[in-house]
Amino acid sequence: MGLLTTIASVYEQLDANEAARIYVLDCGLRAQQLKHLSRLSSTRMPNLELRVAPFKHAGTFARNRKMSGSSAPYARVMLARLLADESRAIYLDVDTCVCSALGPLWRTDLAGCTAGAVVDPFIKVRANDQPHSVILTEEERSAPYFNSGVMLIDLDAWRARNVEAKILEHLDRHAGAMRFCDQTSLNQVLCGDIHWLDERYNFLVRHGRWQPAMTILHFVDNPKPWEVANFHACYRPWYRVWVRWHLGHAATWWVVPWWNPLHFWLRPIFRNYVLGSKPFVSVCQLLMRLGLLRWIGLSEQKITSYTSLRR
16 A cells, blocks of 8 residues: 555656656565556556566575565665666655655756765664674764665666675675664665755654655654554645545555554554543553552553653
């Protein structure tokens, strides 16, 4: 569902006389999903060419930590190989939503750098996610750390500078020693070879962090918009695209569990409006006094963490 909505959001921002070519990195999509993608693009997106690039190299990354249980993020490491006929590309994760035209980003001068990216506001510097076996200078430790969910890439430079081989070597040498294996390896190999982009091109939505008028919203927090309903304003652009493109197509209804009231609707209501509220805190304090926490299977530490969530 994230993939479908990301593609639709890109298409919505195209001018009537613009055309785009989108490559879907197929990391195990089902035949039904591929069929629906093809039907959607051919019937409702006339100036968009959709191509599927099979990613058959997941075994190469078997020793590395999976992200959300999947090896799909490692596909971007081999982007220059998978898009052999292209010289430039904008890479987008499937948990992104494009809110304005991508033309200005596409035309950005990379000033000789291999890629353009945005500083990750949560990790910030390279020292915050480096394997202990990598010795960094003080300058390298304080170097900005970028988020690889959105990148503008010079694929010719990627090939000429042998970036893929260098990343694979780094991953093989430090497998399991990094939280964000592919992203940290990209930061290591491309250090000094990144053109820094404005935050609007990869605005990371997390813990209610939100600003309007961003070009690309990146929903890095869990759960994702298609997993549970979220009533924060930052999720509205994603839901608007989903409603316009998918609500009228029964083939995609099953992907979003809107029919499951406990999971999709009541859970976010509890999380956003009950957890940490004054009545909730009072009930928790009463449970603590009565010594009932162990009886109901909750630790005092867990309850205390719940009561501190309200911002």
